[in-house]
Amino acid sequence: MNVMNSFSLSGQRALVTGATRGIGLALAGALAQAGASVVLTGRSSATVERAVGELQAQGFRAEGRVLDVTCTGDIPRVLGEIGEIDILINNAGTEQICPSLDADEALWDNIIATNLKGAFFCAQAAARSMIRRGGGTIINLCSLTSTVGVPGAAAYGSSKSGLTGMIRTLSTEWAPQGIRVNGIAPGYFETEMTRTFYQDAAWVDSMQAKIPLGRFGELEDLAGAVVFLCSPAARYITGQILYVDGGYLAAI
Numbered sequence: 210m211n212v213m214n215s216f217s218l219s220g221q222r223a224l225v226t227g228a229t230r231g232i233g234l235a236l237a238g239a240l241a242q243a244g245a246s247v248v249l250t251g252r253s254s255a256t257v258e259r260a261v262g263e264l265q266a267q268g269f270r271a272e273g274r275v276l277d278v279t280c281t282g283d284i285p286r287v288l289g290e291i292g293e294i295d296i297l298i299n300n301a302g303t304e305q306i307c308p309s310l311d312a313d314e315a316l317w318d319n320i321i322a323t324n325l326k327g328a329f330f331c332a333q334a335a336a337r338s339m340i341r342r343g344g345g346t347i348i349n350l351c352s353l354t355s356t357v358g359v360p361g362a363a364a365y366g367s368s369k370s371g372l373t374g375m376i377r378t379l380s381t382e383w384a385p386q387g388i389r390v391n392g393i394a395p396g397y398f399e400t401e402m403t404r405t406f407y408q409d410a411a412w413v414d415s416m417q418a419k420i421p422l423g424r425f426g427e428l429e430d431l432a433g434a435v436v437f438l439c440s441p442a443a444r445y446i447t448g449q450i451l452y453v454d455g456g457y458l459a460a461i
Contacts, residue, residue, distance in 0.1 A: 215442040219244035222294045223439070226278055226331055227301030229256035231400035232350065232431065234263070236298055239432035240439065241269035248291050250276040250301070278327025279319070288334040293342055296439050297335040299328040299349040302368075304402055306361040317364045324368035329375060336379075336388055344387025346439045349376055351394035351450050356458060369394075373450060380448030389447040391438050396454025398426040421456030 218240055225237040229251035237247045241264055249264075249271060251257045257273035264271035276287045278301045288294070303323045305316055332347050339345030353359070354366035355373050372392060380390040397416060399407045406412055407425075417425060434453050437443055452458055 212442070216436060216440045217244050218296070218436065218440055221245040221296055221439070222248070222292075223296035223298065224248045224250065224288070224291060224294045224335065225298040225300055226250045226276065226327075228298075229253070229260040231402065232395065232398065232428065233298070233300040234260050235428035235431060236300060236435045237271070238264060238267075238269070239435050240296065240298075241267075241271060242432070243436045243440070245296065245439075246270035247272075248294070249273045250287070252277045278331055279322040281326065281330045284327075284330045285334045288331075288338065293338050294335060295339070295342065295345045297331060297345070297347045298435065299331055299347065301327060301331075302350060302402075304362070304365045307364075308361055309363045312364060320364040321368050321371075324365070325371045325375070328372060332375075332379060332390070336383055336386070339388050340386045344389075347379070347388065347390045348435060348438055349390070349392045351376075351392040353394060353396055353452070353454060353457065355392070355394055355450065356452075357461070376450065377448050384447060389443070391443075391447060392450035393431065393434050393438065394450050394452045394454070395431060396420070396426050396452065396457045398428065398431075400428075419457060419460060420454070421460050424455065426453065426455060 223240045223245045225233055227233040228237045228249035237249050241247050249260050254275050261271045261273040274287050328349055349372045351372050352369040354362055355369040376390050376392050434451055
C-alpha cells in the first residue's frame with residue numbers, strides 16, 4: 210500500500226451534520242480536499258445553501274440537506290434521500306453554560322437530544338447504509354469534557370461523556386460489518402458557539418497558559434485528524450478518541 214495514497218478519500222461520500230459553520234464546515238472542507246464528495250446538513254435551508262456554495266466555489270463536490278438531529282424521526286428519511294454514504298461525521302452539537310443548581314429540564318433535554326441522542330440515531334441510520342456497502346467510518350465530535358469536568362457544563366459534559374461510551378459500544382458491535390467508529394475531541398477552539406468565552410481577557414490568558422503548545426486551536430488543526438481517521442491509513446483504528454488539544458490534557 211502506498212502510504213501517501215492511503216490518505217486519499219477519493220470516491221468516498223461523506224455526510225457531515227451541523228456543517229454550516231465553525232468546526233463542521235471546516236471538517237467538511239477537509240474531507241472534500243482529500244477527495245470526498247460531501248453532504249452538509251444544518252437546521253436552516255439558508256445556512257445550508259450558503260455553506261454548500263462556499264465549498265462549491267472552491268471547486269469541491271458538495272450538496273446539502275436540512276436536518277435537525279433532535280427530530281429523530283426525520284433522520285432515516287433524510288439519509289434515505291441522500292443515499293449511500295461511506296463516512297458520517299456526527300458534528301451537530303449545542304452548549305449552554307449554566308450552574309448545575311440552576312439547570313432545568315429543558316436545558317438538559319435540548320443538549321442531550323442534540324449531542325448524544327441525535328448522534329446515536331444518525332449513526333444507526335448511517336450504519337444501515339454502510340452495511341450494504343460493506344463498511345464505512347463514523348466519527349463523533351467529542352470534547353475535553355468527555356474526560357474532565359468543567360463547572361457549569363453538567364449537561365454538556367454528560368452528553369460528551371456519553372459519546373465515549375457510545376463509541377466503544379458501536380465500534381465493537383459493528384466491527385464485523387466493517388464499520389469503524391472513532392471520536393475526535395477538540396481542545397479550545399474559538400467558534401461562534403464558544404466565542405463568548407474568548408471575550409474574557411482574563412479567561413484567555415489563564416487558559417492559554419495551560420496549553421503546552423502555547424496557543425488555542427485553529428480550525429485547520431482539525432483537518433489532518435479527520436482525514437486520517439476516515440482514510441484507509443486508519444483502517445486498523447476503531448473505538449478510539451483522538452484529542453486535538455495542544456497537549457492540554459497531558460499537562461493537567
